[in-house]
Amino acid sequence: MRDKFPADGDHSLDSLPTLAMSAGTLGSLQLPGVLTRLRVDLMSYLRHVQWLRRAGGPSLKTLEPELGALQARLERLLRRLQLLMSRLALPQAAPDQPVIPLGPPASAWGSIRAAHAILGGLHLTLDWAVRGLLLLKTRL
Numbered sequence: 148m149r150d151k152f153p154a155d156g157d158h159s160l161d162s163l164p165t166l167a168m169s170a171g172t173l174g175s176l177q178l179p180g181v182l183t184r185l186r187v188d189l190m191s192y193l194r195h196v197q198w199l200r201r202a203g204g205p206s207l208k209t210l211e212p213e214l215g216a217l218q219a220r221l222e223r224l225l226r227r228l229q230l231l232m233s234r235l236a237l238p239q240a241a242p243d244q245p246v247i248p249l250g251p252p253a254s255a256w257g258s259i260r261a262a263h264a265i266l267g268g269l270h271l272t273l274d275w276a277v278r279g280l281l282l283l284k285t286r287l
Contacts, residue, residue: 160264162249163195164188166271174282181279186228186239188272193221195265198249199258206255206263227234 164187196218199207207214232239252258 156157160195160261163264163268164183164191164272166268166275176279176283178283181238181283182232182235182281183277185272185276186232189221189225190229192265192269192272193225194284195249196221199262199265202248202249203258204252204255205264206258221271227238
């Protein structure tokens, strides 16, 4: 994405989940909370990637193969997370936020900015999830 569309500027979407972890909270993490939050956030990002594929318009057509692969990977990760939560007998919590319909981007630049916001937020979420899960693994 960054090769085709430079990421200059601040890109954000109000409908994206906010990162719920900070360096100070890493020590107090509990497995059920981490997995539940990760599932809710990944479901939101999956919904945003699906929206981006539908509403991105011609400006993002060159990214369609990558977005399709990302959607498939998110779906597979969510299935594996669901299986893990079932094996651990953790509750399958529904998203705590109401699903707000996402309108089409206002312009081609709006599509690109939305793509940067979605991919950047997903990257941060997955980075923190890995850190949290690795920390929890050392405790188990």
